[in-house]
Amino acid sequence: MSYSDSLDLAISNVKQQTTLMQRCLQHGRLMDALKHSSALLTELRNPHLLPKQYYELYILVFDALSALSAYLVDSGNVSGDNNGSDASASASAAAAATHLADLYELVQYAGNVVPRLYLMITVGTSYLRVPGAPREEILKDMLEMCRGVQNPMRGLFLRYYLSQRTKQLLVEGDTPEALEFNCQFLIANFIEMNKMWVRLQHQGPLREREQRAKERRELQILVGAQIVRLSQLVDNNVEIYAAEILPVVLAQVVQCRDVLCQEYLYDVVCQVFPDEFHLRTLDTLLQTTLQLNAQTSVARIVLTLVDRLNGYVQRLRDNDSDAHIPATVFDTFWEHLTKLNEERPDLGLMEITGIVRGLMTLSLTWYPDNLQNIDKLLGLAAQKCNDEGGAERDPESVPRLVELLAAPDASEGEVDARNDAQQISHNLASATYYYGVITQCPSFIELLVLLDAGAQVKVVARIIECFVSVQAEKPATLQIESKDQLERLLRVVEPLVKSGAKQDTVTGQLAQEQLAKFCHLIAACLPASREYSTVEKRMEALLMLKNVYHRGGRGIRHTYPAIITCMWREIRRCAVYEVRIRGKRDYYRNLNKQTFKYVARCISDLFNVCCGASSDGSSSAAATDLVYKLNLASAALADELSLEEIAYNFFSEAFAVFEDSLSDARSQWQALVSMAQTLQKTRSLHVENYYSNLAVRTTLHGSKLLRKQDQCRAVYACSHLWWATEIAAIGEEEGRTETFFREGKRVLECLQRSLRAADSLMDNVESCELMVEILNVCLYYFIHGEEQTTHVGVGYINGLIELVKTNLRSLQMEQEQEQEQANANGNGATVAPRYVMALDGTYVQVPESNNASSAATQTKLKDISINEMVRVPVEHFQRTCTYIENQRDIDARFQTVVL
Template identity: 30%
Template structure:
């Protein structure tokens, strides 16, 4: 084992300067001898020039500078040798002559220079001469000197190999097997020398020495590059002769830097189809690498290479020909089939698990990076298989579970995990990603603050309407109602009016299961951390920052909708349950949005009258006789959209019990039609499509949702009062539910008396109460008188006489209506 100590940097610079001067002097004398056609002196000065490369006092980087000076002069010497052949001197004579040089290193450089010309002239068989040169180079075992000597040999011989189809191939000159033997032998010897470089110099310079070794790694990697460029190298030859020897050399060298670089060089040098056929051998070598090797980089490189190969094989490209016509070409779709037949995904997954189990000290960031590469691979090769994505997430969660929240404080690992969690969102879009059962398990490994950052991005993505191209794993389309026109071949959910306040480009989440999953994804935005000691909870945020977060959640609620009222109500119920866990400070912002979403749903619910009218028109076409109420019902629907003013109902008792706006559509089918069978079928479909949700259920739900704002820590009495008034007006004018509307106003008046101590707020709230009551027409005389009396009494309790007068004048209108 070498244990060489280099001089100081200044001393090395002096040695380099002296050697450079000697090289230039000998080069000048060599050129002069060449011009004088003096072969003996030319070889003598060439040997003197090459003798400067015998130094062992220079570190590899400085030795490389010396080598490049000599390399430039050797090109001039080779041109002289070529001219000598034209003067009658054979290359055989020159090859024998240069072997009389006294020192082994100059002699070998000269032999390589003449030997390559000898092969090029076809006077010598490449097989024997290349074997002779590569074996004789073993005479130089100094790591630096031997490495550069073999690099020179490899570079000069690369175009002289007996490759298949080359001019140097033949029964006597050699075949592809001889070319492989030459390059493989040179590669193995160069790798041994390169590994031994780590033992040069003192221990304190190890990091610097490793950096210098890294700069020289391409000298070794060129052998693999030249191997991959051989025309005669087929898959069978690669699988049986090249790969086993390369992997054996990689695993046996036991050097972290060499193993990492050579595995990456192997993956990048040879064709993708070779890796596809030897996947098991490549993966089997990974656990044999040193613990310090960044196996995650190797795995990521291999999976990325195969993913790009599969994507290119299934992509059709269109090009324009010179004549202006377009031509299309596509790759080989069998590549994906072959990957599936090899079960490459599960082999990668098992290899990652084996690497993690064999290296207990593997950093969390490295493990996450491997699973990130596997996830990208699965998303590229199997774009329609969400089950593979879930498998990766489950495996990653299992491998990282023992490290706890925040992955043990590893910031790099957490960044990698955020990148991993972002892949399904960008590749499949949010609706499909919500089907991933294992996604929340990984998000729980993030620190609360990091998870919140991800949650904000998810919500913003929904609000901006960003979504990936539709895949097979998207949310199922909603079932059209019987009263709607014939559906298109691929129906898509239509955003409900409740989402009209959100951006028209927003993504709409229309399934209850998706909503539940979404709230698990964005848990930090709607609830405090489970660990009280964790940073980032609502208690640590000021009102402005918390409101900024909750405004996003409030906007999100308008993107949770379904075309089916029953499903929409279930979505709102699920959202309400999640919001209650957020605490009083969050409810101040989110409850008003939830209430108005519910009011929008109610408007759609009673808007079924319009659908019934449309269905009646269709019934006329089918021979079903209907009465002439369509225009009247349409006007009523428009009034509902404008606030419910002037809505008239014939039977308050019926609306109180049923409260379903689609009842008229069924009642109007009174007269027998020309086609009774069609009419009966239409009636059955209409009954099946009618929602089970009633106005009473929905409004009682809203009453319960408003309750936390009426008092307690989340108390926002003025906001709660206005929400109660809005719901009371809807209960009166849209639902025609007198008792429920009375309850809303009664709660509002009680809240006014108990929770509004400030006079300015009391006056504003009182005018709101009076205005809302004046617009409600459902009340009978008794209940209207009771509410009017309570409102008038409140007017009398105002402090300022001016305010009392104004309020009493407004309250007087309530008695006129009665």
């Protein structure tokens, strides 16, 4: 009888023959049932079925033969369930044994080998249930007879059927002999199945090789099931596993020379046998990988084993068990990796780094305090990278190398799923790891410098971010205990310094940001260290940091301000010590003076490097503005500490920058306003005419600005330099403090000079607006001082008001003329927008409602009508007049002001 032409017909035939077989069994016609069984088994001879189709058919056949096996068992009552006497039971068992023995011989005469062997196994396994049956002979016979099928697909499923049927029927007993026989039986079946599975790749034409590989993956579970059976059989007997099972399995792995087989069987061995078995045979498992096919992924095999052993330790810790950690586990892996690198020079950087990554995880899991293991692994990765010409030769390996340096544990991708407490704990562990590796593993730097700039920045930025987050949560976590540790930390950021010099790239900008964070991080860590518990030592550390950052070229524009800020912090600490420790006041004062010299040096370096000729003019201008403001801030700090000479020097440097490097008119005006604001708050410069000299110099520069409107505003702003106001933070109070620096004549001179500048403007609208601004300043002095001291009296204010009125009348004449023209053109009914005048003379439209956009739109002068321009000083003057009227109820002097 032949097989069907299609799967559907085969399934239909199997179901039909199964039904006929069951009917025959119900009527006790065993021979007819065997005939129908042989007929349905014929469908398994079809050589055209795909693995999935064959498996579907096999399941139907298995169920049908299970019914036949159940009948054979029940008909012979071989289960031992007999209510008669012992003699009767023995006789029944003997008769059943004889019957099944004869039947076992009979089915072997079936016409086709596939039906014959399936029936033989079915009857033979039923025979094994009879007490006293010759188990070993029957098992050996069935195993040997299966050799009759050499077709890979049919033979694989036949032996899988043998394995399933004999699952509970091997030789009984716990004796070594029984265990050895059972193991040999399963091993022999596994060997043959594996050979057939490997031979499947050679079926069909070469163009279908990929399809064959896919089919083999679908069938691999049949082979793996045999190893699972072996693991269940040996239980915890590691001796027989090491002596009988593992050598045979590994021999098959090596001999087959098949990549799919080698990778799969290694994976199965690692997964199904206990962890203790792997620890006992670790050296054997690893040494065998040296004999595998060159295309087999050794990294995948080793990482599978590593993951299993890591899980073993983690499970013990989770169960609060005493984890016995062998001291040689890492050494065994390390020896294997070293030998693998020597004997397999064909293994690329990707393969080696993959194994290194896994062993780093293993070392951190098994020996978290032993960072020398990490140093070895990183050193090997660096050596391999060098041997292959650097990471540039193999760009695909760069992410792996970054992982080696920047990912201390295998759960990095799960960080986002953690709660806050877990996140903090994770960051703390990561920071501790990073700090230990950086300060104790020289190979870390060796590997880091082999990466490209972008990868280096990525690694170091991640480390710095981790340090910063931990420092914010637990400030005392990171402690720099020695100069050597600090030098190692500084070596790590050197790649960032080089990348930071490329300011026009995203990498450069990220590098600069991280370097600034790093500076503040170091400064925050230093006070908690015994080595850097003094101001001198901390300043020494900051100078070391400065020397490293100096290599960043123009990048110091973004990094030096952080260093200067940290130096300011040390200056303030030193000032506190000066007050508290009486016996060392001179010492700390001199130390502060020296620190200010360091600050001056940093600012000077910034100017020399960043404020010279540059292709990027805006960058140079921004750096110049930064240098100017740093000088002003340093001067303010020195004045606060009553270091008048140092403050004067910083102000002088600021003026030098202003005179030599600030050429833009707008920048000059803003710089003078900043100077006036800073200078007006100083209190220690009133010796040796320091303050007067600086105030005169500021006013003089203001009067020399290019644009008249800038001159006007700068000079009336400088008038405040001659009229000090209270600073509550230092205990000053108006009316009680008698040491205010005030010279009313100079105030009036500044106001008069600014008025002359305003009056000389050709633009009548802007001139009138400036006069209103000067009027407001005059009212300020009129309120906050007497006429005898400020020299700004009612007469001067009335004269200024009259001058404003006169100018406004002339402007309103222009406004009326334009309105008449607008009416004549028919567009006089439109509502004109409202404008105000900005400090640079431009007009800014005021939003019409509170819901309008807060970003005012500046409009060019030519787009605004005279009518709208005139409204600016008019409305401003009206607000001022309203203020004066309101003040009359408070201050009687305002009664004499004529509006």
